[in-house]
Amino acid sequence: MDSAPLYQQLADHYRQAIHAGSLAPGRRMPSVRALMSTHDVSLSTALQACRQLESDGLVEARPRSGYFVQATTPLRLAPITEPAATLPDPAQYIGMHQRISSVLARSQQDPSVFSLGGARGAPSLYPxxxxxxxxxxxxxxxxxxxxxxxxxxxxxxxxxxxxxxxxxxxxxxxxxxxxxxxxxxxxxxxxxxxxxxxxxxxxxxxxxxxxxxxxxxxxxxxxxxxxxxxxxxxxxxxxxxxxxxxxxxxxxxxxxxxxxxxxxxxxxxxxxxxxxxxxxxxxxxxxxxxxxxxxxxxxxxxxxxxxxxxxxxxxxxxxxxxxxxxxxxxxxxxxxxxxxxxxxxxxxxxxxxxxxxxxxxxxxxxxGYERHLRRLRLALRQQREWTAQVIAATFPAGTRLTLPRGGFHLWVELPEGVSSEALFEQALREGVYVAPGLMFSNSPRCDGFVRINCGTPHSAQLERALGTVAAVVHRLAA
Amino acid sequence: MDSAPLYQQLADHYRQAIHAGSLAPGRRMPSVRALMSTHDVSLSTALQACRQLESDGLVEARPRSGYFVQATTPLRLAPITEPAATLPDPAQYIGMHQRISSVLARSQQDPSVFSLGGARGAPSLYPxxxxxxxxxxxxxxxxxxxxxxxxxxxxxxxxxxxxxxxxxxxxxxxxxxxxxxxxxxxxxxxxxxxxxxxxxxxxxxxxxxxxxxxxxxxxxxxxxxxxxxxxxxxxxxxxxxxxxxxxxxxxxxxxxxxxxxxxxxxxxxxxxxxxxxxxxxxxxxxxxxxxxxxxxxxxxxxxxxxxxxxxxxxxxxxxxxxxxxxxxxxxxxxxxxxxxxxxxxxxxxxxxxxxxxxxxxxxxxxxGYERHLRRLRLALRQQREWTAQVIAATFPAGTRLTLPRGGFHLWVELPEGVSSEALFEQALREGVYVAPGLMFSNSPRCDGFVRINCGTPHSAQLERALGTVAAVVHRLAA
Known part of the structure; x- marks a missing residue:
């Protein structure tokens, strides 16, 4: 049923192996010849699969030695704190429309603001x-x-x-x-x-x-x-x-x-x-x-x-x-x-x-629908992983994140004491919109979290926007 | 501001005069020459206006005598009974969704049913x-x-x-x-x-x-x-x-x-x-x-x-x-x-x-929008008037109707004792859907009324459908 090109199916197989740790960083990929015989594919399919993994940054070619799993940083972030299985908050009337709509309205006021606040893909991801x-x-x-x-x-x-x-x-x-x-x-x-x-x-x-x-x-x-x-x-x-x-x-x-x-x-x-x-x-x-x-x-x-x-x-x-x-x-x-x-x-x-x-x-x-979904999933995974790596590398210690297996965004736990409301305010002043945690609960319990969109393909502007957010979090954590 | 062709404006002027009774049936229209001088228009405009009135069935050409207002029946129906200015019905929860949706669902069950029940124009009326x-x-x-x-x-x-x-x-x-x-x-x-x-x-x-x-x-x-x-x-x-x-x-x-x-x-x-x-x-x-x-x-x-x-x-x-x-x-x-x-x-x-x-x-x-509206209004007026004439000519005595000055439908008061629910049931059995009055009030007060759509241009099928409804009303009134 999977109608993705064969080389891509093969690349996906090894991508999963790499992410699962079955192929650790620094390890040699099976040789092109081994790929051909193990998976019963042609030379060109095996080569294309390796090149795909290379262009995804998962393996690197070493002259005369073959392909090696990249020593990319595995995600060096602790997962998000698990909640205690205590009683829930008392049931309450929601009284937060003002809060949410003011966040949304302010994020839309200035069209030059770069949005990391949505949970939606860029137009280029769609057919x-x-x-x-x-x-x-x-x-x-x-x-x-x-x-x-x-x-x-x-x-x-x-x-x-x-x-x-x-x-x-x-x-x-x-x-x-x-x-x-x-x-x-x-x-x-x-x-x-x-x-x-x-x-x-x-x-x-x-x-x-x-x-x-x-x-x-x-x-x-x-x-x-x-x-x-x-x-x-x-x-x-x-x-x-x-x-x-x-x-x-x-x-x-x-x-x-x-x-x-x-x-x-x-x-x-x-x-x-x-x-x-x-x-x-x-x-x-x-x-x-x-x-x-x-x-x-x-x-x-x-x-x-x-x-x-x-x-x-x-x-x-x-x-x-x-x-x-x-x-x-x-x-x-x-x-x-x-x-x-x-x-x-x-x-x-x-x-x-x-x-x-x-x-x-x-x-x-x-x-076309199935083909689109495969492309969308791949793009979103790469964007989530890349964004998570950037956060791991640039946010201060104490930041936590659990990498989801789908979707358009990351839910990030900020270092203790950093308020997402303050982050929202300061980042917006510097031209970047992030969705503060307090939009996602009627109680203040989520103020230490922020939702970051991963629906926008990589660009220098995106990289700068994430850099801005990282700098604000550093300031707030200091 | 009226950008309808001149001949049509002229025809509309006389149409109104005929409907208002200023030009009674049998009366001679002003001659083409008189139209030219009174309205300062060309011979061809005056002639076109007369032909328009003729094709609308409002005047007839008699050889060598000119145009005469058609002896069409003026609407020989009493207007709808005025309500007494008494206290309204007690305020009540509406409990009629079942009734309305069952009427709508039954009218849609058989695609061969001819609908006189909507309040909507045929596709041909729209740009x-x-x-x-x-x-x-x-x-x-x-x-x-x-x-x-x-x-x-x-x-x-x-x-x-x-x-x-x-x-x-x-x-x-x-x-x-x-x-x-x-x-x-x-x-x-x-x-x-x-x-x-x-x-x-x-x-x-x-x-x-x-x-x-x-x-x-x-x-x-x-x-x-x-x-x-x-x-x-x-x-x-x-x-x-x-x-x-x-x-x-x-x-x-x-x-x-x-x-x-x-x-x-x-x-x-x-x-x-x-x-x-x-x-x-x-x-x-x-x-x-x-x-x-x-x-x-x-x-x-x-x-x-x-x-x-x-x-x-x-x-x-x-x-x-x-x-x-x-x-x-x-x-x-x-x-x-x-x-x-x-x-x-x-x-x-x-x-x-x-x-x-x-x-x-x-x-x-x-x-285009203004032009469309003018055409739509004219078509709807002709269709309302034609339908009203048919009702006047074919429904039994005691039927009442007030001709509206716009819209897609007529609201018809049935002869005393005739129930719109019975009319709905029997007409539907004969392949015609009319909207019974009881859809339009939470109380039974409107059961003596029926809404008839005028949004469909004249056709033999429409004529037959109205004939079916008239026959059912006659039966129920007998």
């Missing part, structure tokens, strides 16, 4: 030409596209394509169980409104995506922040503790795969436990799965929804981060609340316009 | 080629359109164009006071959520657009239905009476121009009184103005917002009914709640995608 050409073809082909009402649940071909994608996340859906939305944001709104109302307590990960906190605030709901590990995500112990204090949790919202901002992935055993716990307690589980397609793993990540037997999991995802940041398409499979979700969507914004849906469906029907 | 070409140009011109995040409040050029349109409705806005939404539906959601919460009492027109009732239901709000006149819309007497019973009205939602479904237009004096009343009582007024561009009048209709001095009026409108039914673009000017509206939109669905906004903005910047 824009193919998508825009598809849209143009559709506009020419369907003369009344702008003259007819949109299809009620979304474009049938797109719903079919998304139902096929679900298979990769290890669950099955019929296209009729898919509803197209305006991004994952609208999907989460619909999910929350389907199962809860103002004043209700919603258990969320901590830290969590600030957009979720804004949604909760706009709905007048209360957030119960459950501590999360940067490795394994939502702490089931903390969730189980929480329910002893709060008997009125109306929903759990979680991002089991590549959590934003932590980058954590819940092990499948934890996903199973979470789905079961929610089922047993009659608490709907709302799953945000908008980043799993960026995972840098041999096997696609399973969604928690894969273990849902009763329709208790509402699955929300989007294509716009993964496929085209200018296309705001998301989707929701509402489980046993799907009819209510459809009603709410109709009353909220009616069906989405057809054009971008049709273009994405057309693109997904080709092999 | 689709120009809009779709604009979209294609933009896709070619802006290679990263799908790769970049959408502009926060909507496309700047579209916001500027809409701010210019507001001038025609007699109020001024800066483009920064305009927020682009997913249709008028999202605009109304935002407006209601900005000023009210679950359980709150909202005064609405009765009958009203069923979409508004669905929105209120989805938000858990209570509707207080204020009787409306088919001529002058919302009854201020009833609203003033209502406030003596309900001291907790949190907002008024009204459609002063071409109300859906009544087609009524509030006289400016009533608009002034409504704006003032809301201001005096500290009750926000939410104005839905999505049809006023279809008004068949010499002077554009003023919005109630034109008399708003304190930001107490939240203005909602859309371009999609007027410009392109497949483009779901609406907009909102939130007055003193605008910042909250912007926050809610960000949390609801983020900014709209750019492409259709850019295409509409480009089209609006040309003269």
């Amino acid at each position: 824009l030409a193919a998508l825009q050409q598809a849209a143009s073809r559709i506009l020419r082909r369907d003369a009344t596209l702008y003259g007819e009402a949109a299809a009620p649940r979304g474009h049938p071909a797109l719903r079919a394509a998304l139902a096929r994608l679900a298979l990769r996340s290890r669950f099955t859906l019929s296209p009729d169980e898919v509803l197209i939305t305006h991004g994952c944001t609208e999907a989460l709104q619909l999910a929350l409104r389907a199962v809860a109302g103002p004043g209700d307590v919603i258990a969320v990960e901590s830290p969590t995506y600030y957009g979720l906190l804004q949604i909760l605030e706009s709905l007048g709901m209360r957030a119960l922040e459950i501590p999360c590990s940067a490795q394994t995500g939502l702490s089931m112990e903390a969730l189980e503790l929480a329910v002893r204090t709060y008997d009125n949790i109306r929903a759990v919202v979680a991002m089991p795969n590549l959590q934003n901002p932590l980058g954590s992935v819940m092990p499948d055993a934890h996903k199973i436990r979470l789905v079961q716990w929610c089922e047993d307690h009659g608490v709907p589980l709302i799953e945000d799965d908008c980043l799993s397609a960026t995972a840098d793993l041999d096997t696609p990540l399973a969604a928690a929804k894969a273990w849902d037997r009763s329709g208790n999991v509402i699955y929300c995802s989007s294509v716009h981060k993964v496929l085209a940041p200018g296309v705001r398409l998301g989707w929701i499979a509402g489980g046993k609340w799907h009819a209510r979700v459809e009603m709410l969507k109709f009353a909220l914004s009616r069906p989405n316009e057809m054009l971008s849906q049709a273009a994405v469906a057309e693109f997904m029907a080709t092999g | 689709l080629a120009a809009l779709q070409q604009a979209a294609s140009r933009i896709l070619r011109r802006d290679a990263t359109l799908y790769g970049e995040a959408a502009a926060p409040r909507g496309h700047p050029a579209l916001r500027a164009a809409l701010a210019r349109l507001a001038l025609r409705s007699r109020f001024t806005l800066s483009p920064d006071e305009v927020l682009i939404t997913h249709g008028c539906t999202e605009a109304l959601q935002l407006a209601l959520r900005a000023v009210a919460g679950p359980g709150d009492v909202i005064a609405v027109e009765s009958p009203t657009y069923y979409g508004l009732l669905q929105i209120l239901e989805s938000l858990g709000m209570r509707a207080l239905e204020i009787p409306c006149s088919a001529q002058t819309g919302l009854s201020m007497e009833a609203l003033e009476l209502a406030v003596r019973t309900y001291d907790n009205i949190r907002a008024v939602v009204a459609m002063p121009n071409l109300q859906n479904p009544l087609g009524s237009v509030m006289p400016d004096a009533h608009k002034i009184r409504l704006v003032q009343w809301c201001e005096d009582h500290g009750v926000p007024l939410i104005e839905d103005d999505c049809l006023s561009a279809t008004a068949d009048l010499d002077t554009p209709l003023a919005a109630a917002k034109a008399w708003d001095r304190s930001g107490n009026v939240i203005y909602c409108s859309s371009v999609h009914k007027v410009l392109a039914p497949g483009v779901r673009l609406g907009w909102i000017a939130g007055g003193k709640w605008h910042a909250r509206v912007e926050m809610l939109k960000f949390a609801l669905s983020r900014p709209n995608e750019m492409l259709s906004q850019a295409a509409v903005a480009e089209f609006m910047a040309t003269g």
Whole structure:
């Protein structure tokens, strides 16, 4: 099924071996001849694979000796501190829209500011030409596209394509169980409104995506922040503790795969436990799965929804981060609340316009989508690793970081006593925007963290921006 | 400013005279020579105008005698019964989503059903080629359109164009006071959520657009239905009476121009009184103005917002009914709640995608928009008049109708004792969908009414569909 060129598959194989430490720095790569016989490939494929690894900076060629694994610094940063499995914060009304929107507004005021604050790829990472050409073809082909009402649940071909994608996340859906939305944001709104109302307590990960906190605030709901590990995500112990204090949790919202901002992935055993716990307690589980397609793993990540037997999991995802940041398409499979979700969507914004849906469906029907994902994952991995190396080399001692296996950003623990708010202020004054940790929790607990975007390919400007941030952190740590 | 061809302006002038009765059926039109001298036009312009009136079926040419006003039946239907200015219905939670969605779902089940139930124009009424070409140009011109995040409040050029349109409705806005939404539906959601919460009492027109009732239901709000006149819309007497019973009205939602479904237009004096009343009582007024561009009048209709001095009026409108039914673009000017509206939109669905906004903005910047509106108004007037004549000629005695001066539909009062629910059921069985009155009120008061679409140009199929409905009404009235 993997249609990447053979040399690239081979290079990927050895890249993983290098990252896993099976081939330590300084070790000699198998010779080109050995590669040929071990993997049954041609001379040119074996050579191309070595050159690929060389251009990725993973091996170096030594004259007459062959290729050697580069003595690059393995990441010399301690992983992020694990949270104590203590009681969560008391459930509280969110009162942080002002804080978040002031951060966002200030970061956008000056167009010369270099943004390290988003969690989004640069336009060059996306198959824009193919998508825009598809849209143009559709506009020419369907003369009344702008003259007819949109299809009620979304474009049938797109719903079919998304139902096929679900298979990769290890669950099955019929296209009729898919509803197209305006991004994952609208999907989460619909999910929350389907199962809860103002004043209700919603258990969320901590830290969590600030957009979720804004949604909760706009709905007048209360957030119960459950501590999360940067490795394994939502702490089931903390969730189980929480329910002893709060008997009125109306929903759990979680991002089991590549959590934003932590980058954590819940092990499948934890996903199973979470789905079961929610089922047993009659608490709907709302799953945000908008980043799993960026995972840098041999096997696609399973969604928690894969273990849902009763329709208790509402699955929300989007294509716009993964496929085209200018296309705001998301989707929701509402489980046993799907009819209510459809009603709410109709009353909220009616069906989405057809054009971008049709273009994405057309693109997904080709092999181009898989090829794009492979390129995107590779680019993001290289950018995450490079950024992490820069941080390891330039930030002061005490900085911590857990390298995620996918996604667009790093979540960095600053040296003790360094406030992300101060970092945000000072870096912005010097022309760089970073997302301060306090955007990701209603409590002050995340002020010692910062989210750094890795979606922008390497450039001198990016290097300078990271240098600016490092210098500010040094000043603040002093 | 009127850039319609001269002959058409002349034809319109006489069309109005014929409709107003100044030129009675059977009367001779002024001679071509008289037209030339009275209006200072050329022979060919005068002749073209007469031929236009002839092809519209308003005059007939008699050999050697000139043109005579057709003895078409003037509308021989009594106007719709005016409501008594009694107390409104008690405020109640809406519980009619099931009813509405079952009607909509059943009307869509069989694609061979002919729909007279919508309030929307056929694709042929819209400038689709120009809009779709604009979209294609933009896709070619802006290679990263799908790769970049959408502009926060909507496309700047579209916001500027809409701010210019507001001038025609007699109020001024800066483009920064305009927020682009997913249709008028999202605009109304935002407006209601900005000023009210679950359980709150909202005064609405009765009958009203069923979409508004669905929105209120989805938000858990209570509707207080204020009787409306088919001529002058919302009854201020009833609203003033209502406030003596309900001291907790949190907002008024009204459609002063071409109300859906009544087609009524509030006289400016009533608009002034409504704006003032809301201001005096500290009750926000939410104005839905999505049809006023279809008004068949010499002077554009003023919005109630034109008399708003304190930001107490939240203005909602859309371009999609007027410009392109497949483009779901609406907009909102939130007055003193605008910042909250912007926050809610960000949390609801983020900014709209750019492409259709850019295409509409480009089209609006040309003269094509005004030309389109003139054609649309003319087509809709002819279709409303023709449909009204058919109803007058074929429905049983006791049918009543007030011919609206714009919009896509007629609101028909059925002969006493005829239920629109029965009509809906029986007509659907015979392949025709009409929108039963009970969709337009939470109470049963509208069961004696039906909404008939006039957005579809004349065809044999349309004629047969109206014939089917007439036959069913005859049966039910017998």
